[in-house]
Amino acid sequence: MTLIRALGILLVSIALLAPLSRGSPTGEGPGMRALQALIASAPSGATLRVPQGVYTGPIVIDKPLTLISEGAVLDGQGQGTIVRVTAPDVMLKGFVLKNSGRSLAHEDSAILVEAPRAIIEENTLSDVLFGIYLKDAPGSVIRRNKIVGLDVSEAERGDAIRVWYSSDVLIQENETYNARDAIIWYSQNVSVWGNRFVGGRYGIHLMYAQEIRIEENALLKNFVGIYAMYSRGVTIAKNLSLGHRGPSGYGIGLKDSDSVSVAENVIADNSVGVFVDNSPSAPETPVVFRKNLFAYNETAVMMLPSVRGDLFTENSFIENFEHVGIAGGGQLVGNLWERNFWGDYLGYDADGDGLGDLPYKSERLVEDLLDRHPQMKLFLYSPAIQALEFAARALPIFQPQPKLIDPQPLMTPVLPTLEFARAASLRSGMPQAATGWLLFVGISLIIGFGWGVVRWLIPHPLLPSPSKGRGAGGEGEIVVRGLTKRFGHVIAVENLSFTVRAGEALALWGPNGAGKSTVLHCLLGLLRYDGAIALDGLDPHRQGKEVRRLLGFVPQQIQIPDDFTVGEALLFFARLKGVLREAVPPVIQRLGLDKFLHKRIGTLSGGMKQRVALAIALLGDPPILLLDEPTASLDTQTRKEFLQLLNELKSSGKTLIFSSHHHNEILAVADRVLVLEQGRLVQIEHIDGRGVSELL
Amino acid sequence: MTRRAFLVALVAVSLSGCQASRERPPQIRYGRDRCAQCGMIISEARFAAAYLTREGTWRSFDDIGDMLAFSKAHREDVAVFWVHDYEGEAWLKADSAFFVKSSELHTPMGHGIVALGDRERAEQLARQVHGSVFTFTELLGQR
Structure with missing residues (x-):
């Protein structure tokens, strides 16, 4: 049997190569006819290796075959469907397909499968109306394809992926751009995993579907990220849904859907993070939202007042204009809000159990008016x-009246993103795309803003009073008094006091565990602490938003998705920070990133990545820069260049606080050094022309 | 002009305005406007539908079946129902159109109903898709 198959492959390859050796089979007909004829003559189950060349469509595969491209392009010439599969067990791998027909009525597609168990893998589809269409094709796999829709108005587009009455399907690690939807109709047991859906209408769209798993996908700038309609048994987990701000503008939408679990997703920068309409339709089929991060949405959760039976638990609501909205106004009843983190919570945790002692109530007058x-x-x-x-x-x-009451809100946000991203990295089969995306957003929250949770309302008596504007003691002044941070029984920082003048560069020096990073995280407002901190007279906790405008933060290693370009990353952070687009080019120029704007982050050197991190920190021109071992992962030459940049920033009047292990780094940039040991300040040294060699 | 003449003229203008708006087909922004029933963006003209209430409010739909469901649920006083021709560019008044219903017609919400301007074309399509032809009154009666 194996011998026959091998012979089949050999014969077919020779036959294919013969006509092609006389030239590429472009033009009307012959190439495709040759290919079609070979399919006709190939034994069932054979593998055809299709050599390089352009073949014109259409083609019909009517027997079980494996077709592997060796550079073959299938051109539909704008007519009808390019490849139609009518037999089971067909594999189509590595082809370029382009120029399908344009008829929505005929659903012209690049690949139409009408039989079970097809594998459509690693193909590139461009200028196609519908991309991959599974029609009564159970057990099929759509994997690692790239699909680019037609450059036409939204109303004229077809679906990138359409699954129609096809159960037990896997849609894995595909990329789609500018198409209508990836839509699953009347199908069960479909897994959508690790894909990237960009610029479409609905990234993933479920219609009357059951037992669907949507995991670790990136949904970017569609009209809606995921829309589940009239579906049941849906799991939506560990996805990134970002930047949905067109018509509808939902990160995730649920309509008349039951038994839905929405867990550990990052839902950020959408008009509405999650929209819920009549889901669940019955109390015995609840909808559960757990450990999701809702950040920078206009409205994090928008519900119709008739919605009952939703449970929200351990979610983090951070920096949304409105955490929960009621479409059309009214009251929400019959839903549970338990142990969520609310960025604007004003209560306290006297017994230290991590839960607020007062309930969180969502009751803003403005929100109520906006809902109505x-x-x-x-x-x-x-x-x-x-x-x-x-x-x-x-x-x-x-x-x-309060829209909701969370009786015991969390005092610190849950960061499912970072946790599961790390787990994903450990599993490691997964390319770092999804992992990176999720880390990216988590880190972006820190770099861009910090958490800024309001906790203390009384200013510390040892601190200068906040000024009416910035700069009580000059723009960029930092005053720390009696700073103490405990992690359980461990004291990470103990009674630390220091002042940094505007325009000064201060180094934090000490062995691992000395407390350097903890100090920086306290300054950022990421950690709760005892004592007092004032940046330009402002308290990081009490005036979180104002303080974050003063700060730029450069971590040891920035996590940005590898497939983001430098330009995209900068624009994204600019938007998160509320910085005008016009403010981005000067930063690009200042850091010499002009030639790298179209480079993907994954292709950059470590030094260049840190340069991008510094650029992000400088967006909005903050007077204070905090840097956590910024050159730790750089080689000597790149470190030298990076330090030169820091010196230029210092000369321009920025206040710098940085932690470091490298004495040459401290000598090159710092004016003073704080020497820390086990969380305590043991020495302060000034650096002058003679250096501090005896100290270091 | 006497006061009475002015009032008569005003009423006449108002009535003709109402009549004119009833004759004016819907203006749907495809790819932008949302269906009143399901909330989805209305993308394809050939499946679209709309109605105008006597109060002058337009309701737009991505699927004729959604219009039927919405009108039944909300029982608004409808002045005119419109449906888009499945095979052409025209809007049709629903009471003069012919409808084909078939599970082989893949409409946005899965109702499988499309509208055509004449019975002959409708019957031809029904044969192709193994469906049946209905009038609007018949469709309303089914729901």
């Missing part, structure tokens, strides 16, 4: 809205 009158969003961020907020705070009689 969405057109008021025109005035978002305007003085009128601020005046309303002020009035509501001053006169609580204006406050509406």
Whole structure:
């Protein structure tokens, strides 16, 4: 049997090569006819290796075959479907398919499969109306294909992937751009894993589907990231849903869907993070949201007032304009909110169990008005809205009924992103795309902003009073008094006090475990601490947003998805920081990144990545830069260049605080050194022309 | 102009305005506007539908079946139902259109109903997709 198959492969390869050796089979017909004829003459189960060349469509595969491209291009010439599979057990691998027909009525596709168990793998599809269409094709696999839709208006596009009455299907690690949807109709047991859906209508769209797993996908800038409609038994886990701001603008939408689990997703920068309409449709089929991160959405969760039976637990709501909205106004009843982290929680945790001692109540007057009158969003961020907020705070009689009550909110955010991303890395079969994406957003929250949780309302008596504007003691001044940070029984930093003048460079020096990074994280407002910190007179906890505008942070190694370009990364962070696009080019120029804008992060050297990290920290021109061992992973030459950059920034008046192990780094940049040992300050040294060699 | 004449003219203008808006087909922004029933973005003209209430409110739909479901659920006072021709560019008044219903017609919400301007074309399509032909009154009666 094996011999026959090998002979089949050999004969077919020779036969294919013969016509092609006279030239590429382009033009009308002959190439495709040759290919079609070979398919006709090939024994069932044979493997055809299709040599380089352009073949014109259409082609029909009507017997079990494996077709492997060795550089073959299948051109539909704008007519109909390019490849139609009508037999089971067909594999199509490595082809370029382009120019399908344009008829929505005929659903012209690049690849139409109408039989079970097809494997469509590693193909590149461009200028196609529908990409891969499984029609009654159970047991099929769509893996590692790249699909680019037509450059036409949204209304004229077809679906990148369509699964129709096809159960037990795997859709894995594909990329789609500018198509309509990846849609799954009337199918069961479909797994959508590790894909990237960009610029479509609905990234993933479920219609009357059951037992669907959607995991570790990146959904970027579609109209809606994931929309589950009339579906049941849906798991949506560990996905990144980002930048959905067009019509609808939902990160995830649920309509009339039951038994849905939404867990450990990062849902950021959307008009609406999650939209819920009549899901679940019955109380015995609940919808559960667990350990998701909702950040920088206009509204994190928008629900219709009729929704009942949703459970929200251990989610983190951070820096959303509105954490929970009610479409059309009204009251939410019959849903549970348990142990979520709310970035604007004002309570305390006296017994230290990690849970707030007062319930969290969502009851902003402005939110209530926006829910009932969405057109008021025109005035978002305007003085009128601020005046309303002020009035509501001053006169609580204006406050509406709370939309929800979380009896025991979490005091610190859950970072599922980082946890599961690490787990994914350890599994390691997975390319770091999804892992990187998720780390990226988690880290971006830290780099860009910090958590900024409001905790203390009384200023520390040893600190200067906050100024009305920036710069109580000059722009970029830092005052730390009695800073103490404990992790359980371990004291990481003990009673530390120091002052950094505006424009000064301070190094934190000491062995591992000395407390250097902890100090930086306290300054960023990432950790709760005892004592007091003031940056330009502002408290990182009490005035988190204002303080974050003063700060740029460069970590030891920045985590940005490898497939982001430098330009995309900078624009993304600029948007998160609320920095105007016009402010980005000067930073690019300042750090010499002009020639690298289109380079993908994954292709950059360590030094260049740190340069990008520094650029991100400089967006918004903050007066203070915090750097955590910024050159630890750099070689000598790149370190030298990076230090030169830091010196230039210092000369321009930036205040720098950086931790380091390298004495030459300290000598090159710092004005003073704080020597830490087991969390305590043991020495402060000034650095002058003679250096501090005896110290180091 | 006397006061009475002015009022008569005003009423006449108002009535003709109402009549004109009833004759004006829907203006749907494909790829932007959302279906009143399901909330999905209305993408394909050939499946679209809409109605105008007597109060002058437009409701737009991505699927004729969604329009039927919505009108049944909300029982609004409808002045005119519109459906888009499946095979052409025209809007048709629903009461003068012919509808083909078949599970082989892949409409956005899966109702499998499309509209055509004449019975002959409708019957031809119904034969192709193994469906049946209905009038709008018949469809309303089914729901």
